[in-house]
Every structure is written in C-alpha cells, then in structure tokens.
Amino acid sequence: MEGFAGKVAVVTGAGSGIGQALAIELGRSGAHVAISDVDTEGLAVTEKRLKDIGVHVKSDRLDVTEREAFLLYADAVAEHFGKVNQIYNNAGIAFTGDIEVSQFKDIERVMDVDYWGVVNGTKAFLPHLISSGDGHVVNVSSVFGLFAVPGQAAYNSAKFAVRGFTEALRQEMALAGHPVKVSCVHPGGIKTAIARNATAAEGLDPGELAKAFDAKLASTTPEKAAEVILDGVRKNKARILIGRDAKMFEIVIRAFGPHYQSLFPKVVSRLVGPSR
Ligand SMILES: NC(=O)c1ccc[n+]([C@@H]2O[C@H](COP(=O)([O-])OP(=O)(O)OC[C@H]3O[C@@H](n4cnc5c(N)ncnc54)[C@H](O)[C@@H]3O)[C@@H](O)[C@H]2O)c1
Numbered sequence: 560m561e562g563f564a565g566k567v568a569v570v571t572g573a574g575s576g577i578g579q580a581l582a583i584e585l586g587r588s589g590a591h592v593a594i595s596d597v598d599t600e601g602l603a604v605t606e607k608r609l610k611d612i613g614v615h616v617k618s619d620r621l622d623v624t625e626r627e628a629f630l631l632y633a634d635a636v637a638e639h640f641g642k643v644n645q646i647y648n649n650a651g652i653a654f655t656g657d658i659e660v661s662q663f664k665d666i667e668r669v670m671d672v673d674y675w676g677v678v679n680g681t682k683a684f685l686p687h688l689i690s691s692g693d694g695h696v697v698n699v700s701s702v703f704g705l706f707a708v709p710g711q712a713a714y715n716s717a718k719f720a721v722r723g724f725t726e727a728l729r730q731e732m733a734l735a736g737h738p739v740k741v742s743c744v745h746p747g748g749i750k751t752a753i754a755r756n757a758t759a760a761e762g763l764d765p766g767e768l769a770k771a772f773d774a775k776l777a778s779t780t781p782e783k784a785a786e787v788i789l790d791g792v793r794k795n796k797a798r799i800l801i802g803r804d805a806k807m808f809e810i811v812i813r814a815f816g817p818h819y820q821s822l823f824p825k826v827v828s829r830l831v832g833p834s835r
Contacts, residue, residue, distance in 0.1 A: 572650025574601025656760025
C-alpha cells in the first residue's frame with residue numbers, strides 16, 4: 560500500500576485483533592512500527608510476525624490508562640525512531656450491562672480504557688505528530704459511537720466520546736494549520752477476541768454473550784478491517800466505516816434521526832444486549 564513507506568506508526572492494543580492486523584499491515588506497507596499492549600504474550604506474537612517480515616519494530620508493555628507512562632512512552636518512541644507520524648489509538652475493552660444493574664466501577668473502567676486511553680494517546684503524541692510535519696491521528700470508535708443500544712451504555716458513552724473528541728480535533732488541526740490529519744474509525748462486527756475478553760454485569764453470562772457476538776455479529780476479519788483503515792488513512796477520511804453492517808447502520812441512523820431509538824431495541828438488544 561502506498562503512502563506508508565518510511566513512516567513511523569504507533570499502534571496501541573497491538574497484541575490481538577484489529578491492532579495486531581493493523582501493525583502487520585502497516586509493517587508490510589513499509590512503515591516502522593511501535594506496538595504496545597497490556598497483553599505481553601499477544602504482543603510477542605505480533606512482534607515476531609513483524610520481525611519475520613523484516614519490519615523495524617519497537618515493542619513495549621503499555622497500559623493506555625496510565626497517563627504518565629503514556630507521556631514517557633511517546634518521548635521514548637520519538638527518540639527511538641527520530642520522529643513519529645501516526646498514532647492508532649486502538650486499545651479497547653467491552654462491557655455489557657443495563658445501567659440499572661451496572662456498577663459505577665464497570666462504567667468507569669470502560670471510560671478509562673476506551674475514552675481516556677484515546678485522550679492520553681492523542682495528547683501524548685500530538686506534539687511529535689505536529690513536529691513530524693506529516694502526522695495522522697487515527698482513533699478507533701465503533702458503530703456504537705454512532706448509535707446507542709440497550710445494555711451497552713458504558714461502551715456507547717466511551718465510543719460517542721471518542722467520536723466527539725476526534726471530530727473536534729480534526730477541525731482544530733485544520734484551523735491551526737497543523738500538518739496533522741485526523742480520522743475516526745467505526746467498525747461494525749469484527750472477528751476478534753473483543754467479546755471473549757469482555758466483562759458483564761452480574762446475572763449475565765459473558766461466555767454466552769461472546770458466543771452470540773461471534774455467531775451473529777462478527778462478520779469482517781481483522782485483516783480486512785486493517786486494510787479498510789489504512790485505505791481511509793491514505794484518503795484522509797474523517798470517518799472510516801468498516802463492514803457492510805456499519806455502512807447500513809449509518810444510513811439507517813441518518814434516515815431515522817433520533818427515531819432509531821424506537822426501532823432498534825427489539826432487534827439489536829436481541830443480538831448484542833442482555834436477553835429480554
Ligand atoms: N471487534 C469488534 O467488533 C469491534 C467493533 C467496533 C469497535 N471495536 C474496537 O476496536 C478496537 C480493537 O478491538 P478488537 O476488536 O481488536 O479487540 P481485541 O480484544 O481482540 O483487542 C484489543 C486489545 O486491546 C488490549 N487492551 C485492553 N485494555 C488495554 C489497556 N488498558 N491498555 C493497553 N491495551 C489494552 C487488549 O489486551 C487486546 O490485545 C477496540 O477499541 C474496540 O472497542 C471492535
């Protein structure tokens with residue numbers, strides 16, 4: 560893929576799923592890659608696969624919720640490679656549970672990883688991206704950043720917040736005349752470990768929810784997702800939709816506006832939420 564040769568790209572949550580596929584696709588496209596994750600085993604697999612294809616890779620354990628560590632990490636990556644061009648704020652977790660039965664800590668945890676992780680990564684790397692003269696911030700939201708469904712309030716909140724943050728940043732970079740492009744990614748169902756790694760409110764069986772996700776919702780491979788993301792980055796798209804499901808949902812939301820809220824609950828909650 561053109562446009563990535565010689566670029567330095569940072570991918571969080573690179574030990575599994577979309578992050579792993581992104582790191583490998585970036586490496587194949589000629590980028591130097593800084594990968595990180597809390598899952599050091601998964602990260603080692605990604606590192607080996609990158610080294611096997613001759614990619615210059617820096618691999619570190621990083622928890623995206625640890626702001627001070629993230630700031631130090633950004634400086635270390637810039638020093639290691641001499642510049643940083645792109646950050647893919649991809650690390651994320653999922654949680655299922657109605658608001659009524661979710662604990663504050665469950666909602667806070669999702670916000671910490673899925674929203675504050677993105678803010679930490681963006682703020683830590685922004686000065687380096689600006690000084691590279693050719694930067695790109697790529698923040699991973701979700702289709703659940705476009706519409707809300709029952710049982711996903713924590714995840715919906717974090718992913719809507721990522722969209723707001725990212726869309727504001729894109730406009731700010733343009734207004735300031737900074738050489739930094741900004742894209743927000745909205746995947747539909749991707750065949751990754753996200754649901755298997757997810758937690759759920761008391762009374763719900765995360766194993767059953769994961770089975771339902773894997774069987775009914777996950778339709779796009781992580782490799783295809785990575786390809787679509789890099790194509791969107793190359794075209795400097797503001798919004799990158801992944802999968803036919805994501806494109807279809809976006810059209811429905813545009814057509815129905817807020818009325819989707821009376822349309823979705825029966826259909827979508829049967830698929831993704833607690834059984835009712
Ligand atoms: N799979 C889907 O259907 C789907 C749909 C929409 C959005 N997304 C988003 O895509 C992104 C990637 O998810 P995935 O589907 O590849 O899931 P995944 O579970 O396969 O990968 C997520 C990775 O993030 C890492 N991670 C979790 N918490 C972390 C933390 N605090 N610090 C650093 N790393 C952490 C995990 O260890 C894991 O390796 C997430 O932001 C997710 O919300 C996924």
